[in-house]
Structure formats: structure tokens, C-alpha cells
Amino acid sequence: MSSASRHLAWLALRVLPFIGLIMLWDAAARAYDVPVLFPTPFATWDKAVQLIGEGQLQSDIAISLWRIGVGFAVGCVLGTVLGLMMGLSRPVADFLGPFVHTLRFIGPIAWISAVMIWFGLGETSKIVLIVYTTTFVVLVSAMIGVMTVHPNKLRAARVFGARGWRLFLHVTLPATLPHILAGARLAMMNSFMTIIAAEMVAAREGLGFLIFNSRQWMEVDAIFVGMITLGVLGLLADVLMVLLTSLLFRRFRPAAA
Amino acid sequence: MGFIRFSGVDFHYGPAGSSAVSILKGLELELAQGEFYVLLGPSGCGKTTALNLLAGFERPSAGTIVMEGHAIGEPGMDRVVIFQGDDSLYPWLTAQENVEFPLRMTGVGAAERRRRAATWLSRVGLANHGQKFPHQLSGGMKQRIQIARALVCDAPVLLMDEPFGALDAQTRTILQDELVSICNGSGATVLFITHDIAEAIILADRIGVMRAGPGSAVKDEFALDLPRPRNRGSVEFAAAYDRIQRVLGEEVRKVVTREAAA
Ligand SMILES: Nc1ncnc2c1ncn2[C@@H]1O[C@H](COP(=O)(O)OP(=O)(O)O)[C@@H](O)[C@H]1O
Ligand SMILES: [Mg+2]
Numbered sequence: 001m002s003s004a005s006r007h008l009a010w011l012a013l014r015v016l017p018f019i020g021l022i023m024l025w026d027a028a029a030r031a032y033d034v035p036v037l038f039p040t041p042f043a044t045w046d047k048a049v050q051l052i053g054e055g056q057l058q059s060d061i062a063i064s065l066w067r068i069g070v071g072f073a074v075g076c077v078l079g080t081v082l083g084l085m086m087g088l089s090r091p092v093a094d095f096l097g098p099f100v101h102t103l104r105f106i107g108p109i110a111w112i113s114a115v116m117i118w119f120g121l122g123e124t125s126k127i128v129l130i131v132y133t134t135t136f137v138v139l140v141s142a143m144i145g146v147m148t149v150h151p152n153k154l155r156a157a158r159v160f161g162a163r164g165w166r167l168f169l170h171v172t173l174p175a176t177l178p179h180i181l182a183g184a185r186l187a188m189m190n191s192f193m194t195i196i197a198a199e200m201v202a203a204r205e206g207l208g209f210l211i212f213n214s215r216q217w218m219e220v221d222a223i224f225v226g227m228i229t230l231g232v233l234g235l236l237a238d239v240l241m242v243l244l245t246s247l248l249f250r251r252f253r254p255a256a257a
Numbered sequence: 258m259g260f261i262r263f264s265g266v267d268f269h270y271g272p273a274g275s276s277a278v279s280i281l282k283g284l285e286l287e288l289a290q291g292e293f294y295v296l297l298g299p300s301g302c303g304k305t306t307a308l309n310l311l312a313g314f315e316r317p318s319a320g321t322i323v324m325e326g327h328a329i330g331e332p333g334m335d336r337v338v339i340f341q342g343d344d345s346l347y348p349w350l351t352a353q354e355n356v357e358f359p360l361r362m363t364g365v366g367a368a369e370r371r372r373r374a375a376t377w378l379s380r381v382g383l384a385n386h387g388q389k390f391p392h393q394l395s396g397g398m399k400q401r402i403q404i405a406r407a408l409v410c411d412a413p414v415l416l417m418d419e420p421f422g423a424l425d426a427q428t429r430t431i432l433q434d435e436l437v438s439i440c441n442g443s444g445a446t447v448l449f450i451t452h453d454i455a456e457a458i459i460l461a462d463r464i465g466v467m468r469a470g471p472g473s474a475v476k477d478e479f480a481l482d483l484p485r486p487r488n489r490g491s492v493e494f495a496a497a498y499d500r501i502q503r504v505l506g507e508e509v510r511k512v513v514t515r516e517a518a519a
Binding site: 150152156171251252 | 390
């Protein structure tokens with residue numbers, strides 16, 4: 001195959017399903033026959049343009065991303081530190097284990113009510129929930145990462161005289177980094193799910209609020225705009241993370257291929 | 258007197274005095290300074306265990322291991338290990354950085370580090386691969402990194418645990434010959450583990466054949482004073498192979514019979 005036709009095939013593979021999906025959506029919307037309740041792609045596009053014109057969409061995106069960003073960053077640090085400590089120290093693992101392994105099954109959504117009561121409707125409550133959801137995913141990844149470092153990696157370093165901190169910095173940490181990064185990537189997805197739930201229950205702005213609030217006015221087109229925005233932002237965040245990871249941690253890529 | 262000496266060494270996993278089966282029982286082993294000693298035995302008999310004890314990764318349950326009159330303590334740069342498989346390499350470091358690693362741990366300056374690592378990389382035939390990561394190299398090349406990483410330490414004792422076990426026959430032969438030329442006249446004392454008789458004969462000054470486990474120890478020893486490099490097709494090679502095969506074969510048969518019965 002020539003390089004031009006290969007490019008064409010690549011393009012077709014990526015673009016065609018997209019066009020197919022939009023056509024399917026259009027057909028389904030027309031079949032449903034009540035445009036207000038199930039808007040077509042074109043009606044949704046018009047709504048998006050309108051929301052952007054009003055500045056509404058941008059401000060909802062900004063506030064949601066800000067909440068995710070702060071919570072995710074804090075959660076990553078917290079999860080990494082706690083996970084490394086649990087992986088390295090048996091007493092710490094025994095002490096924190098029961099809490100961690102119970103709490104990680106109490107999803108952030110179960111916490112929304114309590115967190116709202118304690119922290120109110122302001123920013124703190126949403127950020128706390130994102131911190132919570134991020135921490136446990138990163139923590140478990142970091143802990144498993146430490147525990148699965150191959151013993152010969154540590155033994156070799158001990159032969160060469162590394163002990164304590166040097167062993168940790170030169171072997172355990174770099175060997176665990178791919179697990180931590182994989183955990184962070186999963187945690188980013190969880191953060192996107194959590195922020196919507198939190199903003200639906202208690203917020204006056206943000207994408208979750210946009211989606212939830214539009215229900216009151218039967219603005220399904222605005223709901224669609226919110227959902228699609230979410231998917232696109234999530235995809236961009238994921239691509240950005242993969243890109244940053246491969247730039248900053250090229251040597252630590254998870255599965256070297 | 259032996260440079261390294263195992264006297265009445267027992268080993269079992271678990272706490273001391275527990276009723277766990279002994280992997281090694283009454284192991285006696287003596288290595289002269291500068292000697293290339295090959296430990297041969299059926300798989301699972303405790304060869305790696307014996308090496309781990311000398312390296313200091315494990316402690317004997319009974320008996321003593323002494324080197325130059327001192328009991329073996331923590332692992333250290335005086336007994337450098339080449340591990341079975343390539344899990345001991347650091348995938349986030351290039352070949353060059355892997356070889357520099359021991360020097361970095363001992364605080365050797367960057368320029369000196371680079372120079373010494375580069376020398377050993379080219380001696381093991383990796384001069385043009387220093388900037389590659391382990392996953393970009395073949396199994397044989399990865400073992401060459403391990404060999405360079407061990408030899409850069411200038412250690413008086415080298416412990417090698419089936420370093421060529423996972424390689425194809427051709428690559429293995431080449432690396433065996435290279436190891437002979439590297440070790441010849443280096444003065445290092447080597448404990449080399451394998452289950453391959455031909456490999457043992459190519460490399461060894463002396464060969465110890467271990468009994469099938471549990472409770473294994475050295476059953477028989479063979480001194481080989483054939484000149485190096487040794488010829489795999491020679492009459493002397495075949496004769497030595499035959500003598501050793503008779504002793505080792507009996508132990509391997511025990512293992513096979515037991516496994517068939519289980
Ligand atoms: N961590 C361990 N815990 C318990 N038993 C072990 C452990 N490692 C090895 N063994 C057992 O010890 C015996 C000797 O193992 P090893 O020294 O690795 O044998 P070899 O290197 O000769 O193949 C084997 O039967 C093996 O199953
Ligand atoms: Mg072994």
C-alpha cells in the first residue's frame with residue numbers, strides 16, 4: 001500500500017465511525033419525533049453555540065476543571081505517599097490496611113451527603129470528594145507497585161551497597177513509578193465521574209450543574225452539550241496525561257514495548 | 258586453607274529450629290582463591306540457595322560460611338552477583354547507566370564512572386548499545402549488561418546463578434567462550450551455578466555435583482586441569498562429560514522418578 005492510501009485508510013478508520021454515530025443519533029432523534037425531548041445533532045450544535053455565546057459553557061468548564069485539578073493533584077500526592085508507606089512498612093500496612101480496604105469500597109458518591117453537611121455547598125466539599133476518589137486509586141496502585149518490585153532488583157542494589165533511603169530513591173521509587181502513573185490515569189477518570197455527581201447534588205455552577213439543572217427546563221439539548229463536553233474534556237485530559245507522562249517519565253513507561 | 262569455606266551448612270526456610278524440611282544439609286564446600294568453581298545439580302536441589310547464602314541474602318540455619326577468615330555478613334561489593342534471568346536490571350536506566358549503577362552507589366565521580374562503564378561495555382561487546390534501554394536489547398545482550406555491571410566492581414568474588422540458562426544454545430556457547438577469556442587471569446574467585454554439564458566443563462577449575470534435594474549437599478567433586486580455551490569436541494572433554502554425567506544422571510533420575518510418583 002502506498003503511504004497516501006495508508007493515511008487515507010487511517011483517516012477513514014477514525015472518522016467514519018464518528019460520522020456513523022452522528023447519523024445514527026440523527027435517525028434515532030427523528031424516529032423519537034419529539035425534538036425537544038430528543039434533539040438532533042444539529043439542534044445540539046446550535047445549543048452549544050448559544051451556550052458558548054452566553055459564556056455559560058466556558059465558565060462551567062472552567063469551574064469543573066478547577067475542582068478536578070486541585071482535588072486530583074492533592075489526591076495524587078496523598079495517595080502516593082500513603083501507598084508507598086504502606087508498601088514499604090509492614091506495621092503501616094497492618095495499621096492503615098483495614099481503613100483503606102474498607103473506605104475504597106465506599107465510593108465518593110456515598111460520601112456526598114455527609115461531605116455537604118460538613119463542608120457546605122462551597123468549593124471545599126467538591127474538592128474533598130475529588131481528593132478522596134483520587135487518593136484511594138493512586139494509593140492502591142503505589143502499594144501494589146512497591147510490593148511487586150522484583151526481589152532481584154533490590155538484592156542487586158544491596159550488593160552494590162545501597163540501603164535505606166538510597167535503595168528507595170534509586171530502586172523502589174523508579175520501579176514503582178509506572179504503577180503510580182497508571183493509577184493516576186484511572187483516578188483522572190474517577191474524578192470526572194465524581195465531579196458530575198457532586199455538582200448535580202449541590203452546586204450552582206459546573207458541568208454537573210448544567211446537566212442537572214437543564215432537566216428542570218426540559219432542555220435536553222443543553223444536557224447533551226454538557227455530556228459531550230464531558231467526554232471531550234475527559235479524552236483531552238487523558239491524552240494530555242499520556243503525553244506529559246511520556247515527556248517527563250519516558251524511561252518509566254509502564255509496559256516497555 | 259580455603260579462601261571461602263562452607264562448613265556443615267544447613268538451610269531451611271522459616272524461623273530457626275522450625276520443623277521445615279532442610280533444603281541444604283551438612284553442605285561442605287571450599288573454594289581456593291582465584292578458583293573457578295562450578296556447582297552442578299538437578300534443578301530444585303538448592304544451588305541458588307547455596308549462592309544466596311554466600312551472597313548474604315539468607316543466613317544458614319546451622320553451620321558457618323567463612324571468607325578470608327571472616328563470617329559472611331550483609332551483601333556487599335566484595336561478592337558481586339550475576340542473577341538468573343534479567344529481572345535484576347533496571348529498565349529505567351540505559352545499558353550504560355545500568356553498568357554505572359554500582360559505581361554510583363559507591364560514590365565514584367561521574368567522569369570516572371562513565372569511563373569505567375564504557376570500558377566494560379565494550380569488553381562485553383556492547384560498545385554501540387550503551388544508550389539503549391534493556392528492553393531494546395536481546396536476552397544475550399541483557400546478560401552481557403549484567404556481566405559488565407558485575408565486573409565493573411572489580412570484586413574479588415563473582416557469584417553467577419545460571420547466567421546463560423535462558424539463552425539459545427548458540428548465544429550460550431559464545432558467551433561461555435567470552436566469559437573464559439574475560440575471567441582468564443583476572444584473579445577473581447568464581448562460584449558459577451549451572452545444570453549444564455558442557456557449560457561446567459568449558460568453564461571450571463573444579464566441579465561440585467550436588468545431590469537431589471531435600472537435604473542436599475555436594476556429592477562428588479571433579480578437578481579439571483585441561484588448558485583453556487577448551488575444545489568441546491576433544492577426547493578429554495568427552496571423557497570428563499561421561500564421568501560427570503554418570504554422577505549427575507543418577508541424581509536427576511531420582512528427581513524424575515520422585516516427580517513421576519508424586
Ligand atoms: N522462598 C522460598 N520458600 C520456600 N522454599 C523455597 C523458596 N525458594 C526456593 N525454595 C525451595 O528450595 C529448593 C531449592 O531451591 P533452589 O535453591 O532455587 O534450587 P536450584 O537453584 O538448585 O534449582 C526448591 O525445592 C525450592 O522449591
Ligand atoms: Mg536456581
